[in-house]
Amino acid sequence: MIEIVNRISPTKALIKQDGQFYIVSQSNIEIDPMETLVFKSDEVGNVTSWSEVTGEVGVGIDPFLRVLMENGVQYNPYDDLPW
Numbered sequence: 001m002i003e004i005v006n007r008i009s010p011t012k013a014l015i016k017q018d019g020q021f022y023i024v025s026q027s028n029i030e031i032d033p034m035e036t037l038v039f040k041s042d043e044v045g046n047v048t049s050w051s052e053v054t055g056e057v058g059v060g061i062d063p064f065l066r067v068l069m070e071n072g073v074q075y076n077p078y079d080d081l082p083w
Contacts, residue, residue, distance in 0.1 A: 002069050006045065011061055014045040017073050023047055024068070026061040033057050036064040038073060 006014040011026040023041040027034050037055035039047045054074050056064055 002072060004065070005043075008045060012045075013061065013065060014041065015065075015068065015073075016043075020073075021045070022053060022073055024061060024065060026064075029060075034060065036061050038068075 001017070003016045004013055005016050005021070008014060008023075011028075013024045015022050015024055021041045021043050023039050023045055024036060025039070026036045035055055035057045036059055038053045039051075040049040040053060041047050056067075
């Protein structure tokens with residue numbers, strides 16, 4: 001189950017799933033195409049790994065958060081590799 005811990009700004013949210021924290025961040029809407037990405041973070045929202053866990057191009061943060069609430073954060077198995 002996902003919990004929205006803090007809606008930091010209109011384009012950024014701190015969420016928690018199974019004890020792991022994540023930052024969900026939407027790019028600037030002036031960037032085409034806009035994208036929303038998820039990164040591992042600590043409990044206050046500092047990114048701990050810049051390898052994206054998941055994300056989507058062309059989707060804003062609000063619809064993306066709704067999908068996350070339904071499906072959860074899907075872990076990227078390549079996240080911890082050294083490249």
